Amino acid sequence: MTRPDPAGPDLAAPLPVVVVRSARRRRTVSADIRDGVLRVSIPGHFSASQEKHWVKRMVERMAQKYPTAPQIESDAPVPDLLLRAEDLARRFLDGRGVPARISWVTNQNSRWASATPAHRTIRLSHRLHGMPDWVVDYVILHEMAHLIEPSHSPAFWRLLTSYPRTETAKAFLDGAAFAAHRNLMDAGGGTGPMADS
Template identity: 75%
Template sequence: MSADIRDGVLRVSIPGHFSPSQERQWVERMVERMSAKYFARPAVDDDEAASALQRRAQALARQYLGGRGVPSTIGWVTNQTTRWASATPAHRSIRLSHRLRGMPEWVVDYVILHEMAHLVEPSHNAVFWDLLSAYPSTETAKAFLDGAAFAAHRNLTGTPEEL
């Protein structure tokens, strides 16, 4: 199965042997995925969201990084589907994947701190991990994100009892 947008039209390709019910199910699933990926809209105004993220980053930097690593810009993006976030130390910018929205605050805080630590130390060396040692939820947040990535890559949804 695959889906792409050509000339403004979503085209879903599925195997020819699918039953009408399987076809309907997969087309609905692919439309939902593509809509979330390409047509996601922030819940609040972009300027307001960026301002709130900037304040959040400043507070986290004060509390856990000794005031270091505050980005010049930080914002939500919809074009990051293989990473939770990214940082560009040269521009002091941080981009957070829209896929983080709705995750627990302590997980999003960890991702923000992780990217701010990259603004101080670009590589994942001992200095980098030492910067994150003050945040008490680092290991739990990493495990949460690993689980979320595992489920997303396997199209798992629902509760463990349903799987």
């Protein structure tokens, strides 16, 4: 079982780099580490020199962001997370919303998590690692509620009323996102830097 490290992958040891060109991508560049490979996604129209510049920049950014040893190697399902989700569903959602698959990922930097109702999957951002259990529980419940009710409709929010710390967890995540945006989080501490939140 892979467990996320709050600081993420170690880029002191060079990782293989794969460049992914996208015709749909116009200006943005992103990077994520999966299965021990740094994937840099760039617009398809970038020149070779632009590609080289952005690969170098993203390698440097990831090395700054993740100064410790790699712990998240893939988005493989984590059995402990599935058991946790089953317990939360039983306690707060009348047993509904249990995902078929739930995993930690390193490529979600603007969301805490995501759910895909069609596949009944949940992906949790590595940025949640080190946060209080009641916050992570809220995020898991939030995503399981999306497996039942995909939009943020009144019916969706009613599903979360049984969790007693919903509002506190939302406030905690808002504070963490604010601090990350202002670079107030300690890169070596609990949640690590969380830019783009």
